[in-house]
Amino acid sequence: MTIKNYINGEFIDPVDGNYIDNFNPSIGEVYGQIPNSSIEDVELAYKAAKEAFPIWSKTTLEERSRILLKVADLITDKLDFLAEAETKDNGKPLSLAKTIDIPRASSNFRFFANAITQFPSEAHESVGLNAMNFTLRHPIGVVGCISPWNLPLYLFTWKIAPAIAAGNCVVAKPSEVTPMTAYLLGEICNEAGLPKGVLNIVHGLGQTTGQAIVEHQSIKAISFTGGTATGAHIARTAAPMFKKLSLELGGKNPNIIFSDADYDEMLATTVKSSFANQGQICLCGSRIFVEETIYEKFKKDFVNKVSKLKVGNPFDADTNLGALVSKPHLEKVKSYIDIAEKEGGKILFGGKKVTVLGSENGYYLQPTVIEIQDNSCKLNQEEIFGPVVTIMPFKTEEEVLEYANDVSYGLSATLWTNNLNRTMRMTQELQAGIVWVNTWLLRDLRTPFGGVKASGVGREGGFEALRFFTEPKNICIKY
Numbered sequence: 134m135t136i137k138n139y140i141n142g143e144f145i146d147p148v149d150g151n152y153i154d155n156f157n158p159s160i161g162e163v164y165g166q167i168p169n170s171s172i173e174d175v176e177l178a179y180k181a182a183k184e185a186f187p188i189w190s191k192t193t194l195e196e197r198s199r200i201l202l203k204v205a206d207l208i209t210d211k212l213d214f215l216a217e218a219e220t221k222d223n224g225k226p227l228s229l230a231k232t233i234d235i236p237r238a239s240s241n242f243r244f245f246a247n248a249i250t251q252f253p254s255e256a257h258e259s260v261g262l263n264a265m266n267f268t269l270r271h272p273i274g275v276v277g278c279i280s281p282w283n284l285p286l287y288l289f290t291w292k293i294a295p296a297i298a299a300g301n302c303v304v305a306k307p308s309e310v311t312p313m314t315a316y317l318l319g320e321i322c323n324e325a326g327l328p329k330g331v332l333n334i335v336h337g338l339g340q341t342t343g344q345a346i347v348e349h350q351s352i353k354a355i356s357f358t359g360g361t362a363t364g365a366h367i368a369r370t371a372a373p374m375f376k377k378l379s380l381e382l383g384g385k386n387p388n389i390i391f392s393d394a395d396y397d398e399m400l401a402t403t404v405k406s407s408f409a410n411q412g413q414i415c416l417c418g419s420r421i422f423v424e425e426t427i428y429e430k431f432k433k434d435f436v437n438k439v440s441k442l443k444v445g446n447p448f449d450a451d452t453n454l455g456a457l458v459s460k461p462h463l464e465k466v467k468s469y470i471d472i473a474e475k476e477g478g479k480i481l482f483g484g485k486k487v488t489v490l491g492s493e494n495g496y497y498l499q500p501t502v503i504e505i506q507d508n509s510c511k512l513n514q515e516e517i518f519g520p521v522v523t524i525m526p527f528k529t530e531e532e533v534l535e536y537a538n539d540v541s542y543g544l545s546a547t548l549w550t551n552n553l554n555r556t557m558r559m560t561q562e563l564q565a566g567i568v569w570v571n572t573w574l575l576r577d578l579r580t581p582f583g584g585v586k587a588s589g590v591g592r593e594g595g596f597e598a599l600r601f602f603t604e605p606k607n608i609c610i611k612y
């Protein structure tokens with residue numbers, strides 16, 4: 134199957150006819166081609182967006198909202214079809230694509246369709262100076278949205294929906310590793326009646342297509358989700374051009390478990406926060422710290438539960454872990470497991486590639502649990518982004534806070550305790566953009582989403598996203 138670019142409401146070939154392979158990770162085979170778009174393709178997308186902007190930016194909020202709600206409904210109508218496409222492209226269990234990825238893509242459109250109708254601007258009365266200020270929030274113009282492969286349609290739409298709800302026109306690029314559902318979104322947007330040029334989707338490699346979006350003089354803002362090194366490169370390129378930047382980057386999140394937590398719930402959720410989506414979620418709690426008094430019990434129970442997870446064909450209903458997204462990524466994850474023992478780690482479970490009957494060339498890996506002695510090891514400092522977690526005991530609150538914060542990343546943290554005072558103390562001190570207490574991945578789309586330190590700059594979600602995709606202008610009137 135050959136994917137095309139979606140520009141000005143039409144599906145077109147890349148100008149220079151360059152294509153790259155698209156893999157199905159569950160069988161390790163090429164199943165299609167995608168454009169490797171050049172500067173010329175990005176320019177075509179930009180021109181279409183620029184032309185659509187004057188009308189779209191003046192379209193009433195009610196009308197924008199109506200179209201976005203229609204997109205949301207169509208995603209829901211096509212849930213099975215989109216989930217199957219996502220699973221084939223990404224390797225994730227179909228059950229996950231059906232319950233998390235695709236429903237959330239629909240929710241993203243529904244949420245911002247509603248949020249834009251409630252988005253306020255500010256007024257400030259300058260008391261005693263006979264002046265009144267009010268702030269306009271206008272759309273920026275043409276904006277760029279670049280997303281990763283781990284939650285393909287989910288994260289792609291998390292950017293696009295607020296961008297177009299706020300009245301911008303978009304040049305978007307999904308990951309070249311998982312382009313399929315973004316391609317299908319173009320058809321849905323046409324069906325929903327989104328005017329031509331409001332959303333343009335160019336496919337291709339980061340260094341070529343992505344770079345062309347970031348370097349484009351007239352694309353005024355970049356919303357990027359992906360790796361920290363890529364984010365730093367994008368910042369270096371875009372900052373001298375004074376572009377607005379939102380960078381959602383990597384994570385190395387602590388999962389802190391105290392003995393007073395609700396044990397069974399903690400255990401079941403910790404299995405999920407370790408291995409959901411093969412551990413390829415930026416919010417996974419890959420560094421597990423357990424209070425010494427329950428450490429041995431936790432170790433036994435956790436390994437026991439993990440050993441029962443089924444690694445298999447992602448289309449099988451009983452599969453818990455599907456394939457990793459690509460061969461290079463599988464090799465990268467495996468390379469961390471290979472250094473574990475050199476670093477003094479002990480593999481308690483997993484660590485090996487899995488051969489799935491009938492899908493022998495797929496990229497499968499066992500869920501892996503490694504006991505470590507020292508938080509400063511590479512396994513605990515670098516983002517592995519696969520089905521690999523470490524476990525380590527701690528004695529005191531102060532000690533575990535130090536471990537949790539002693540890392541370059543700061544995306545999320547999970548805390549398991551029923552002690553209210555401890556919860557208040559620790560949530561103040563944890564260096565993270567999101568802290569979950571006695572839960573994980575519970576998302577309310579109104580809340581600010583993003584990280585600190587090497588996990589990024591800026592926040593998505595709710596009005597934060599609408600603020601990012603609008604330019605405030607203060608008007609001061611003296612009377």
Ligand code: NAD
Nearest residue numbers: 280281282307308339343344359360363381382383384415
């Ligand atoms: P990546 O940085 O390799 O790629 C992300 C996107 O950027 C892709 O579309 C890619 O083509 C593009 N890109 C690459 N080089 C570029 C360049 N020079 N200019 C413009 N675009 C470029 O990341 P990935 O491997 O696709 O995704 C995994 C990473 O994403 C992990 O680090 C993970 O933690 C992170 N992530 C973060 C969040 C978050 O919300 N913070 C969410 C999901 C994933």
